[in-house]
Amino acid sequence: MTHQRQPGLRARAGEWIESTIPRNFIIGLILVNAVILGLETSPAVMDRIGGVLIALNKSILGVFVVEILIKLWAFGPRFFRSGWNVFDFLIVAVALVPASGPLEVLRALRILRVLRLLSQVDRLRKIVDSLIHALPGMGWTAALLLLVFYVFAVMGTMMFGPQFPEYWGSLGRSFFTLFQIMTLESWSSGIARPMLEQIPLAWMFFVPFILVSSFMVLNLFIAIIVTATNAIHADEDALERRQLREELQRINHRLEGLEKAMRAGRRG
Numbered sequence: 001m002t003h004q005r006q007p008g009l010r011a012r013a014g015e016w017i018e019s020t021i022p023r024n025f026i027i028g029l030i031l032v033n034a035v036i037l038g039l040e041t042s043p044a045v046m047d048r049i050g051g052v053l054i055a056l057n058k059s060i061l062g063v064f065v066v067e068i069l070i071k072l073w074a075f076g077p078r079f080f081r082s083g084w085n086v087f088d089f090l091i092v093a094v095a096l097v098p099a100s101g102p103l104e105v106l107r108a109l110r111i112l113r114v115l116r117l118l119s120q121v122d123r124l125r126k127i128v129d130s131l132i133h134a135l136p137g138m139g140w141t142a143a144l145l146l147l148v149f150y151v152f153a154v155m156g157t158m159m160f161g162p163q164f165p166e167y168w169g170s171l172g173r174s175f176f177t178l179f180q181i182m183t184l185e186s187w188s189s190g191i192a193r194p195m196l197e198q199i200p201l202a203w204m205f206f207v208p209f210i211l212v213s214s215f216m217v218l219n220l221f222i223a224i225i226v227t228a229t230n231a232i233h234a235d236e237d238a239l240e241r242r243q244l245r246e247e248l249q250r251i252n253h254r255l256e257g258l259e260k261a262m263r264a265g266r267r268g
Contacts, residue, residue, distance in 0.1 A: 014074030017067065026067060027120045033060045034114040057110075064092050064113070084119040091116055127229075134228035138221060145217045149178055152209050159205070163198060167191060181206065182213040 016022065036053050039045045046053070068089055072079050079085050091112050118124045153174035160168040167177045181187040187206075195202045 010074045010076075013070055017070045017074060022067075023120060026064075027117065029060050029063055030114060030116050030120065033057065034111070036060070037111050037114075061092075061095055061113075064116075065096070068092050084125065088116055088119050130225060130229040133231065134225045137224040137228070141217060141220045141224060144220075145213065148209075148212055148217065149175060152178055152205070156205065160195065160199070160202070164195060167195075178209065178213075181209065182218075184210075184214060 036057050040050075040053055040057075071085065075085075080089075095110055095113060118128055153171055156168045156174045156177065157171055161170075161174075166173070168174050177191060181191065192202065192206050
C-alpha cells in the first residue's frame, strides 16, 4: 500500500502565507498603513495621537517583515524568481532604513508601502502585467512621438522664435510648448490665439500637430495597452483550458483503471 508523501514544514508555510486569509490580512494592513501615513501629515492629529500612530506604524511594519521572512524561509532562492516578491522585498527594505540625518528624505518613501497592493491584489497585478507586456510596443510609439515633437519643434523655433521667444525662442522651449499643446492645457487662449493675432496662418501649424500627437499617437498607446491586456487574458484562458484538459485526462485514466479492476474482479 502506497502512502502519499506529506509536504514538509517549509512547503506548508509557503502554502499558508500565500493562502486567502493571510493575503487578505496583509491587504487590510496595507490599507490601514496608508491611512496612518496620511494622518501623520497633519500636525494637529500628530499632536493628539502621534504616539499611537507611530506605534501602529511600527507594528504593521513588523508584520510585513515577518511575512517576508516567512516567504524567504519557505521558498528559499525561489523567492527571488518572482518579480513581485522582489518588489515587496525592496519596499519593506526601504522602510527599514533609518530615516534620520541625511536619510531624512526616506521618510517620504514610507508611502511606497501602499504600492504593495499591486502585488497582493490580483486585478491590480494583471493591470501592471499588461503595462509591462505593452512596453516594447509603447517604446516604438514613444519614439514616433519624439520624432513628431522634434520635427515640429524645429519648425516652430524657426518660424515663430523671433516673434514669440517666450514660447519658441529655443529648441527646449519649443519642446515644452508643444508638450503643453499636446495636453490641450490652455493652449488656445495662452498660446494659439495671441499668435493668430499676428500670424493668421499659424493654425496650419497647430491643427496638424494636435491631430497627430493628441489623437493619433496617444490613441496608439491605448490600443497597444488594450492589445497587451487581451493577449494576457488569452494566455490565461489557454492555460486554464490546458489545465482542465489535463485534469480530464487524469480522471479518464482513473476511470479506465477502475473499469479494468472491476472486469478483473468479475473474472476472478
